[in-house]
Amino acid sequence: MFTKKHIISMRDFSRAEIDAILKKAEELESFAKGKKSDLLAGKILALLFYESSTRTRLSFETAMKRLGGETVNMISTETSSASKGETLADTIRVVSEYADAIVLRHSKEGSARMAAEISNIPVINAGDGAGHHPTQTLLDLYTIKRESHLENLDIALIGDLKYGRTVHSLAYALSLYGAKISLVSPEQLKMPDEIKGDLRKRGVDVSEATKLEDVIPNADVLYMTRIQKERFPDPSEYQKVAGTYRISAELLKDARDDMIIMHPLPRVNEIDADVDATKHARYFQQAFYGVPVRMAVMSLVLGAR
Amino acid sequence: MKKELRVRPIKNGTVIDHIAAGQALNVLKILGIIGQTDAVISAVTNVPSQAMGTKDIVKVEGRELAPHEVDKIALIAPSATINIVREYKVKEKHKVALPSVIEGLVRCANPNCISNTNEPVASRFIISKHGKSVCLRCVYCERIISENIAEHLL
Ligand SMILES: Nc1ncnc2c1ncn2[C@@H]1O[C@H](COP(=O)(O)OP(=O)(O)O)[C@@H](O)[C@H]1O
Ligand SMILES: [Mg+2]
Ligand SMILES: [Zn+2]
Numbered sequence: 001m002f003t004k005k006h007i008i009s010m011r012d013f014s015r016a017e018i019d020a021i022l023k024k025a026e027e028l029e030s031f032a033k034g035k036k037s038d039l040l041a042g043k044i045l046a047l048l049f050y051e052s053s054t055r056t057r058l059s060f061e062t063a064m065k066r067l068g069g070e071t072v073n074m075i076s077t078e079t080s081s082a083s084k085g086e087t088l089a090d091t092i093r094v095v096s097e098y099a100d101a102i103v104l105r106h107s108k109e110g111s112a113r114m115a116a117e118i119s120n121i122p123v124i125n126a127g128d129g130a131g132h133h134p135t136q137t138l139l140d141l142y143t144i145k146r147e148s149h150l151e152n153l154d155i156a157l158i159g160d161l162k163y164g165r166t167v168h169s170l171a172y173a174l175s176l177y178g179a180k181i182s183l184v185s186p187e188q189l190k191m192p193d194e195i196k197g198d199l200r201k202r203g204v205d206v207s208e209a210t211k212l213e214d215v216i217p218n219a220d221v222l223y224m225t226r227i228q229k230e231r232f233p234d235p236s237e238y239q240k241v242a243g244t245y246r247i248s249a250e251l252l253k254d255a256r257d258d259m260i261i262m263h264p265l266p267r268v269n270e271i272d273a274d275v276d277a278t279k280h281a282r283y284f285q286q287a288f289y290g291v292p293v294r295m296a297v298m299s300l301v302l303g304a305r
Numbered sequence: 306m307k308k309e310l311r312v313r314p315i316k317n318g319t320v321i322d323h324i325a326a327g328q329a330l331n332v333l334k335i336l337g338i339i340g341q342t343d344a345v346i347s348a349v350t351n352v353p354s355q356a357m358g359t360k361d362i363v364k365v366e367g368r369e370l371a372p373h374e375v376d377k378i379a380l381i382a383p384s385a386t387i388n389i390v391r392e393y394k395v396k397e398k399h400k401v402a403l404p405s406v407i408e409g410l411v412r413c414a415n416p417n418c419i420s421n422t423n424e425p426v427a428s429r430f431i432i433s434k435h436g437k438s439v440c441l442r443c444v445y446c447e448r449i450i451s452e453n454i455a456e457h458l459l
Contacts, residue, residue, distance in 0.1 A: 009447070011447070087423065087424050087425065088419075088424055089424050089425050089426065106419075107417075108417055108418065108419040108422060109415060109417050109418050109419065109445065109446035109447075109448075110418050110419040110420060110443065110444075110445025110446035110447075111419045111445075113419075113444060113445045114419045114420075114424060114426050114445055117426075128419075128446075129417050129446075130417070131446055131447070
């Protein structure tokens with residue numbers, strides 16, 4: 001059923017394979033909450049982070065340890081062999097003799113694919129530059145499955161739709177389930193035409209809106225993203241735009257009862273603190289779901305029963 | 306009517322005909338045979354052609370190039386014809402066919418791609434055809450090259 005050795009890009013996955021991961025995550029959710037497990041006892045996960053990360057690294061470690069496995073870490077590149085000029089390829093060769101699986105975050109696009117070609121143990125991509133971060137997409141899908149519904153979803157993607165890799169790969173994955181996607185972003189950060197074209201070819205109903213108010217009444221999911229200051233040469237332009245793509249409890253009065261709000265975190269100010277207490281907020285739940293989803297991915301690639 | 310041969314006839318070897326005008330040197334580059342062989346190789350450029358307006362032609366004496374050696378030139382010369390000459394006569398003729406993968410021939414257009422670093426990895430692309438245009442997708446970073454492929458040759 002699930003035969004993938006490596007987890008590199010969502011493009012590699014069929015719907016059946018995604019469904020298998022999400023189903024496994026559901027089975028493992030109670031262990032993510034603390035129930036004892038020795039599913040991965042005796043297994044060692046190597047975390048190779050050439051770039052900093054908090055949530056991703058912590059949730060992989062948590063997932064591994066809660067299933068009874070252990071982790072070894074290479075975090076700081078200042079003291080690691082990478083700073084002494086060792087190639088990633090050599091590091092992968094060495095580490096794949098130590099551990100049972102590798103989680104890799106690296107600044108270059110395609111680094112995880114290369115690592116997978118070299119490694120004789122499974123490689124899980126935890127972000128390759130502006131490339132992919134498949135476990136983020138999987139946990140987004142899992143959140144939608146658990147807190148809303150995957151099929152025929154009406155989702156609004158909001159914020160930076162130009163550079164945000166998270167929304168590109170989520171939109172692509174949702175196309176496998178049939179979706180209506182509304183894009184809400186400032187002019188400067190619109191989703192690239194070739195991605196929109198690709199989604200339409202895959203049967204997605206894609207529309208664009210400039211105002212949040214236009215999409216809130218119909219949406220099943222509002223997926224918020226951070227608008228980064230660095231994207232704007234003019235700071236006053238950033239202030240203006242950031243203020244427009246911001247949700248507050250007040251703005252949600254027209255939302256459907258079961259509408260949920262997601263965000264990959266960290267948020268800056270695109271979601272007011274007063275939204276946290278509403279029935280719509282799911283972003284912290286979403287962050288928690290990173291643990292069962294990463295448990296599922298690791299137990300599948302490590303072949304645990 | 307006697308056909309005019311722009312370079313002297315060859316007894317045995319390979320004639321690559323119908324190369325897009327101006328691409329003969331890139332064809333030789335992709336074939337990678339210069340310096341690897343002592344075969345006499347000649348290239349003619351901007352030859353008048355009925356079908357193409359003008360075209361380039363490459364001739365390799367004394368060597369029959371196999372399809373797997375030649376197919377990669379379809380990247381830049383999709384309408385090229387390979388003619389195998391024996392005893393001064395064209396004995397076999399076939400069109401080049403695009404390979405599905407090419408390795409180590411083209412540089413990825415993404416400067417931040419792992420294939421453009423000092424890592425020991427050759428560039429690799431999956432090739433597809435959309436109508437008349439050829440499209441290369443980097444196996445590593447998934448960036449696409451669809452125009453001016455000749456400019457991306459390594
Ligand atoms: N003996 C030869 N030596 C060198 N070039 C040749 C020889 N025979 C044919 N050619 C060239 O090979 C190509 C294919 O030849 P041919 O099959 O006769 O023509 P066409 O494909 O135009 O009908 C032409 O460019 C021709 O000039
Ligand atoms: Mg002719
Ligand atoms: Zn690339």
